[in-house]
Ligand code: HEC
C-alpha cells in the first residue's frame with residue numbers, strides 16, 4: 001500500500017513537471033523573440049533593388065559635400081567624366097566606355113555585386129595579384145587598368161580623391177538593416193567544363209535583348225551619354241586581365257545579377273551551371289589585351305584557378321584554366337600546397 005502511495009506521488013510529481021515544462025515553452029519562445037534584436041531582412045527582390053538608391057539620395061541631399069557628388073559622377077558616368085567621352089584629352093583615364101557602376105550596381109551599393117559598402121574598412125589588405133598589401137587606391141586602379149582598360153589614377157588625383165570620398169560617404173550613411181556582401185555570393189563550381197553551345201543558347205534566350213547578338217551593347221539615343229546596355233566583349237569591353245574575364249568570377253556576377261532587373265542574389269534566375277556556361281561564352285570572344293600579365297601573382301600558387309593567362313604553378317592546359325573542369329585543378333592545389341581555392 002505504501003509502495004502504491006509513493007508511486008502515485010511520483011506520478012503526480014512527474015505530471016506536474018510535465019505540465020510545467022509545457023507551460024514554460026511558450027514563455028521561453030516569447031522571451032526568445034523579444035530578446036532577438038530586430039533585424040530587418042529585406043526579402044522582396046524588388047525592395048532590395050529599390051530600397052536604397054544613392055543617386056536619389058544624393059540628389060535630394062543639399063548637405064552632402066560636392067566632392068562626394070563628384071565621386072558619384074566619376075563612378076556612374078565614368079566615360080563622360082574621366083574616359084573616352086571626356087572633352088579634355090588630359091581627363092581621359094578609363095579606356096572603354098563602361099561605367100564602374102555597370103558592374104558595381106546601384107552606385108556600388110547593391111548586395112551581391114561586389115558592393116563598396118564598408119569597403120573603406122577592408123583596406124589596406126593583402127592582394128595576391130601584386131603579392132603585397134594594397135591600398136583602396138591600388139584596388140581602384142586595378143579596375144581602372146583592367147575592367148576599364150585604362151590608366152592608373154595618381155593617389156592624390158582629384159578623381160581618386162572624389163571616388164574615395166564617395167566610398168567614405170557610402171560607409172557613413174548606408175542603412176545597417178540592409179544586408180551587404182563582400183564580393184559575390186559563391187556559386188558551386190560545376191564538375192563539367194564550359195559548354196559553349198549551351199552558353200550560346202542561354203545567351204540568345206536571356207541576354208541578347210539588351211547586350212546584342214554580337215555582345216556590343218546598346219548606346220543611349222545621345223551616344224555622348226554612353227551605354228544604355230554595356231558591351232560584354234569586343235574592343236569597348238573589359239580587357240583580358242580583368243576579374244570578369246575569369247569564368248568563375250563572371251559566373252558568380254551573372255548568377256546573382258543578370259538578367260538585369262530579373263535576378264538578385266536572393267532570387268537568381270539562372271542556375272550555377274547556366275551562369276557558368278554563359279560566362280564562358282561571353283569570355284570566348286576577342287577583347288582588348290592587357291600588357292604584362294605574366295607579372296601578375298608573383299607567387300603563382302595564389303593565382304585564381306580560372307585565370308585564363310599563364311604562367312601557372314601547375315601543368316593543366318590553358319584551355320582547362322579558361323573553361324574548366326575546375327575540380328581537378330582545385331584538388332591539385334589542395335593536395336600539393338594545402339591551398340583551398342574558391343575561384
Ligand atoms: C534587361 C536588360 C539586360 C539583360 C536581359 C541582361 N543584362 Fe547584363 N546588364 C544590363 C545592364 C543595364 C547592365 C549595367 C547595369 C548598371 O549599369 O546598372 C548590365 C551589366 C552586365 C555585365 C557587367 C558589365 C559589362 O558590360 O561587362 C555583364 C557581364 C552582364 N551584364 C552579363 C549579362 C548576361 C550574361 C546576361 C544574360 C544571362 C545579361 N547580362 C542579361 C542589362 C541586361
Ligand code: HEC
Nearest residue numbers: 098099100103114139140143144147182183184238243244
Ligand atoms: C567589368 C566589370 C567591372 C567594372 C567596370 C569595374 N569593376 Fe571593380 N571589380 C570588378 C570585379 C569582378 C571585382 C572583384 C570582385 C570579387 O571577385 O570579389 C571588382 C572589385 C573592385 C573593388 C574591390 C571590391 C572588394 O570587395 O574587395 C573595388 C574597390 C572596385 N572594384 C572599384 C571599381 C571602380 C572604382 C571602378 C571604376 C573605375 C570599377 N571597379 C569598375 C569588376 C568591375
